[in-house]
Amino acid sequence: MALFRQYIAPLLVVIIFVISLVVVSARIFLPADMAAPAPTDQVSQSAAIGVADLPPALTHLIKGLPDDPALVEQF
Incomplete structure (x- = not known):
């Protein structure tokens, strides 16, 4: 050993x-x-990932929260 x-x-x-x-x-x-x-090409991430196929409640997990503070409170 x-x-x-x-x-x-x-x-x-x-x-x-x-x-x-x-x-x-x-x-x-x-x-x-x-x-x-x-x-690096400008590729639409939403088209590549398929955000259109997700329910609306899950799209903020892919796209991120909106910049408007009033809309952030909805999530």
Whole structure:
């Protein structure tokens, strides 16, 4: 058991660290268009999530509460 604790376990930790470092560093060698962050398009979240299918009582969980303080008290 001491052999595992002193030699094998630390070696596994170092190997996992080196593998993850190589994988993360691989971005340097990617082409410029692949290394950039993903583009964000203006997509209607209500259409993507399907808010129209939800009952009216649950739509505020997806869209959030309205900005008008008078309407917030209704919820």
